[in-house]
Amino acid sequence: MSWTAAGGVGHPAPGGFPHDALFHDSLDQLVATAAPFLRAGLDAGEAAVVATSASTATALREALGDDPRLVVVDRHDAYRPRTPAAIIAFRKLAEEQRATGVPRVRVLGEVDHGPSERNWLEWERYESVINEALRGWDLWGVCAFDSQRLPESVLASAAHTHAHVVTPQARTPNARFARPAGYLRSLPVPDEPLEATPPRFTADAVSDFVGLRHAVAAELAGLTAPADVVEDFLLAVDEMTSNAVRHGVPPVSLRLWTAPDRLVCTIADGGPGWDDPFAGYGPAHGDDLSRGGMGLWLARQLCDHVDISGGAHHPGDGGVRVRLTTLLR
Template identity: 70%
Template sequence: MDGRPPGYVHDALLYDSADELVAVAAPFLLDGLAAGDAAVVATSARTADALRDAVNGDPRVHVLERHDVYRARTPTAITTFRSLAEQRAAEGVHRVRVVGEVDFGPTERDWLEWQRYESVINAALADWPLWGLCVFDTRRLPEPVLESALRTHTSVVGPAGRARNDRFVDPAEYLRSLPVPAEPLEDTPPRLSVHDVTDFIGLRHAVAAELTGLAAPRDLIEDFQLAVDEMTSNAARHGRPPVRLDLWTGADRIVCSIRDHGSGFDDPFAGYGPAHGEDLSRGGMGLWLARQLCDHVDVSRYDDGVQVRLTVRTG
């Protein structure tokens, strides 16, 4: 042992009252401060207020705006926690304890992205000196989200203490088990369809022309175009021709499917960080960028190739 704290610890608290939340989460934070850890809260305002009161407003407990952490796309949330650990390490703190409360969103489609996230971070943060206590309000959250909490956390915590979670599923296995949701727009004629992409500059102009005039912020459109460009280039570079692109626009979203005929890849963690870590000069940024620029990125493997589907909400 070299005296360093262990890597990422991922605990879950499923609670059904404010008293139970405070009884577990407040000591978690205060015990951390007593041990020399940093203490951070990234939750809803309701939860943050309850915990702030429980620790008597201790200024050492740092409260983050949940929107800044969790309403960003999932790779950005991972980057936020890594940066937090780096900042505290520079200040001489060896570990950061975080009480986190994901905003899973209103729809099953939104839930899925954050279910993926809760599993991915077991690998993405594995070597980082972070101890996460993720809190789940059983009175408000839907059953699929509560079930996923028990599949994605290595330990469960309650008033009686902390215990190993026997229902935890290996992250790679869990991620592969999650469905790729159907997209109804794919059952309609696309707004743009290119069956054999060879002219990438021409394709870029064609996509831009189809998106011009949509009732959506310009920066959102530009980000989506960049994601499409990256994924199309990836398909041509790493897959086998022909590369096909289909684009749909709906009342509240834009969807683009890029499909090639290569053997694809079987890495369920792809795109949640640069393929080559901190060395961005080596490339491997396409899927990572797409996950940051789009609300949903779905990868499907078929016998004859791979499809990446990009979705961004416009309303």
């Protein structure tokens, strides 16, 4: 009996966001677990979507008899390089599929976690955030993790960010699952070696937005970097500086570093910050964009890494600090 044929926990009701982990040590094991999940969805009139590597997608197509109803999307289109964009992509996918009348969308996902610990951390955050960010979108996600290939830290995080684990035989509650808010607060803020060096540009007691933008733009003007990348970074700096001045506690300061491979800027103020670990993974006021609250959300889409420290996140640090990092690919 396959896990999708089991009653009770094997069939979460539509609504919410069931988010399961599939740990496997071979492509055959992955297919043996995922194919029945996708087939059961198609048989129930749901949409079945695969966002995986090409080899996994090919194997699943073969297992499902090349069913034309199976939707295969390029995983790099689904899992964008910046995680808030991935959330937007899956919400859009849900809207598009539900517009056809299906009651729910089943997704088999396989993230490319990237080459470094810094990349891994972004996806570890993402896997926890989507437990809340995709709640109510009538998606059922099963995330595949290769236990032979992925780093141990990624596998450990996967165990903390998925409420259920699936195998070819069963879907069972995961005792290692950590509530998203607490888990996100526990994740470290990575060190940035550039911060131990003299900044390229410094501004203290910031109040003049226009003058500051011109000054930062002047520092970035001579860099060998794509103009659109620099402009996005500059816009993120603007947004975070504006947030600090409008909502933080003076003084507001800015530090800028540049290196051949990345741009780094920190904006700090003396305020207590906020205790919302989901901040910036969607507009602060939902779909009502007229109310503002988009600064951190935009920054997370414009930069490769956005790290928040101090305030309620790390009370001992004094004040709040937002660090923006853009890679010069």
